[in-house]
Every structure is written in C-alpha cells, then in structure tokens.
Amino acid sequence: MKPGTVGIIGGGAAGMAAAIAAGRQGDRVILLEALDRTGKKLSATGNGRCNLMNRHPEAYYGDPDFAAAVLGPDPLGESLAFWRSLGLPVRFDSDGRGYPCTFLAGTVLDVLRAEMRRLDTEIRTGASVTDVEPDGSAFILRLADGTSLRADRVILATGGGAQAKLGGNFSAWPWLERLGHRMAAARPALVPLKTDKKAISGLSGLRVKCRVSLESPEGEVLHREQGEMLFTDTGISGICVMQCARFLPESGGAVLFADFVRDLFPDRQALKRTLLERAALFPKDMAQSLLRGLCADKLAYAVCKQAGLALRGETIGQLSEKQIGNVADALAHYRIPILGTEGMERAQVMAGGADCGLFRPENMESRIWPGLHAAGEILNVDGDCGGYNLMFAFLSGIRAGENGRREKHND
Ligand SMILES: Cc1cc2nc3c(=O)[nH]c(=O)nc-3n(C[C@H](O)[C@H](O)[C@H](O)COP(=O)(O)OP(=O)(O)OC[C@H]3O[C@@H](n4cnc5c(N)ncnc54)[C@H](O)[C@@H]3O)c2cc1C
16 A cells, blocks of 8 residues: 555544554645644543553453454554554553553653654644545545545544543544444443432442442343442442443433442341341440441441431331341442433543444455545444553554554554
C-alpha cells in the first residue's frame, strides 16, 4: 500500500494513535477534531490519571471476538511497545492497571502531541466534519465551515455518545448507515445507577466494600461484581456498580443485592450466630447497635430498617431470634431496586455502535467501502473499567493507521 492522504475524523485516543501509525508509514495525515483541542476526553480519564491498559485478560462486550482479533495475541506487549516508542514508561498498580509513570493524563497527551508534531501531522481543531462521501476510490470530507477536503483513506475515530461535553456524539452514525453499515443500538455502559429512594435513604456519601449481584425481576442473576459502592443522592455508583449497568434488562425491574460482609462471613449461618452472640452480650443497647463495628452507623440503621425493625427505641434484648435473623439477611442481601442509569451524560463508555462484522480486524477497513476505516468507541465494542477501553481505542487506531503495513517503531 503506497503512502497517501489520510483524513482522520476525531482527535481522541483512537484518532491520535491512527495519526501516529499512519504518519510513521509516510502517509500525509490530516486530523480533524471538532472541539478546540485534541484529547479532551483522554485528559479526563482515570480521574485525570489516564488508566491506559490492564495486565489481566481482556474483558470486552458487544463483539468480544472482534475485539480479540483486533487486539491480537499480545495486546499488553504491543501497547507497552507503542508507549515506549513515544518515550512513556507505564506503571502498574496492584490490580494490574497501567498508568503513565507520572499518573497524569497530561503526560500521555504530551507524548502523543510531540510525536504528531515530529511527523508533521496536520491537526485542525474546531473542525467539525458534517459528512463523508465516496468519490471514486477516494472520499470527500465536508466540514461545518463549508470547506471540504479529499482523502485517499478516511478513518472514523469519532468515539461514542458518552459525555457530550468531552466530545461524545453520534455524528458518524448517519454517514455509516448511508454507506450500508449497520449500527447496534447505543446505551450507556459504565455508568452510575438510579435507584429507589427508600433503599438509599440517609446513605448519600457513604463508601462501602461489598459484593453485588444484579438480578432480573424473575430472580435470574444477570451479573456479579465486587468492589466499592458509593451511595449518591440519586442512587449508587463505584466501579462494581457501573459495571452492572450494561446488564440491566431493557424492560426494567432489576434489583441489585449487596452483601456488605461477604469477606467476613461467607456463610450466612455464621453471620446469624455472631449476631445472636452479640445480642446476648449487649441486650440493653439500642437495636441498631447490633451491627456496631460491622458497618457504618447510617448503614446499620438502613439495614435494620430493611429488616423490618421499627427502630422506635427498642433494645437488642427486645428483638426476637427471627428479627435478628432478618437483620443478618438484610446485611448480606441488601435489596436496592434499580430505576435505570444516570444516562449518557454520566457514562464513561457507550455500548453499541458500528457492527464489527462489516470491518476487517487486521486494518479496521470497511468490508463494503475499501479505504473507509473505523477505530475506537464508534465500534460495537466496550470494555470493563480498568484500562480496557483505552487499550482497544489505541490498538484499533494503530491498526487503522498502519493499514496492514508493519509498525517500524514497535520493538
Ligand atoms: C470520565 C471518563 C473517564 C474514563 N476513564 C477511562 C480510563 O481510565 N481508562 C479507559 O480505558 N477508558 C476510560 N474512559 C473511556 C475512554 O475514554 C474512551 O473509551 C476512549 O476515549 C474512546 O476513544 P475514541 O478515540 O474512540 O473516542 P474519543 O476519545 O471520545 O474521541 C473522539 C473524538 O472525536 C471527536 N469528534 C466526534 N465527532 C466528530 C466530527 N464529526 N468531526 C470532528 N471531530 C469529531 C470528538 O470531539 C472526540 O474528541 C473514560 C471515559 C470517561 C468519559
């Protein structure tokens, strides 16, 4: 494949990786970014620390087979080699998450921008593309300012719909559909959940380690996670909660059950016995003191309420064995009815997007239109929290930019 002019739409993770990979192969690259600067979403990732990758096996949804084919046999090694070629050492935390050695997203942007400068990438910010039209074997890209440009190849790296203020949008959807591509319905993934008010009453601001199980209205377990849950004014958040979002049934009615003492009491009977022993030790204390030392006061109050205790001044000694059993059940199986998600504006990632079956994983090229490529979140691939989404965005961007030509800078 001879070098040519490559128009890249979207200056996010995938677009910048594609620009570098294509530039290294000698292509003339024009990178078009609608916002006033490149990498705006990237700079917000990982709470400003930019979780670039993960050591552990990939966790992808949508089209996981396509994701695996794109990532290849050694995604971690290839990712590290890419960042090394830019002069960026990666540090891993104890959970296997990889970050820039500075733990600053700004450092990632610095090395990407420096390499694009070295390669003479033409970067146009404030350049919103409004349409893409095939023109013989090339493409015409139309911009919002009325200008247009011609490119031999086009890489759609417009991202997903999550968080419009960081560039999330669906601008490429009508172009792709017009060109014969199919789009899987979009919905927010990795997003906080809205819940029934009663289940979270008085708990806002509390963080608690737990194991969660998302269940359908019929009681079928849809997904299990563990980690830290954060109670908010409108519901629940935290990684373990956000990772449940993509499993919510469209018909609604899901319930999330939280076990707040799983690590201490894997066996419910042992928990009940412990609470009965406490009851014998502290009969004169207020009923909610039964959970003193096991969880925060406000959670103890909420758990006792869910267990059906009146909490109108009764003492532990006044509780029946059955009531104590109910408290154990509520602590290990706290019921939180889910009303929905906090929506695309609070989501970190979008599920859905361009049907991967119509793209070639080796170079991200359309099977319908030679020369048209897509990379990153525009595709129907989304990953767990932990660096998987950026890893896919960067590696798919590299595949699209290289277009089957070897990456000379990888070692
Ligand atoms: C708050 C937050 C934290 C996150 N943290 C992490 C994390 O730590 N680790 C991780 O792996 N993932 C994280 N993610 C997810 C990750 O950021 C995305 O999956 C990733 O950025 C997708 O890369 P992309 O290049 O496909 O899209 P984007 O990075 O969204 O880039 C797309 C770009 O295209 C531009 N664009 C769109 N349409 C047009 C148009 N018509 N013309 C010109 N330009 C256009 C947009 O302005 C945007 O800049 C996080 C996301 C958010 C929102």
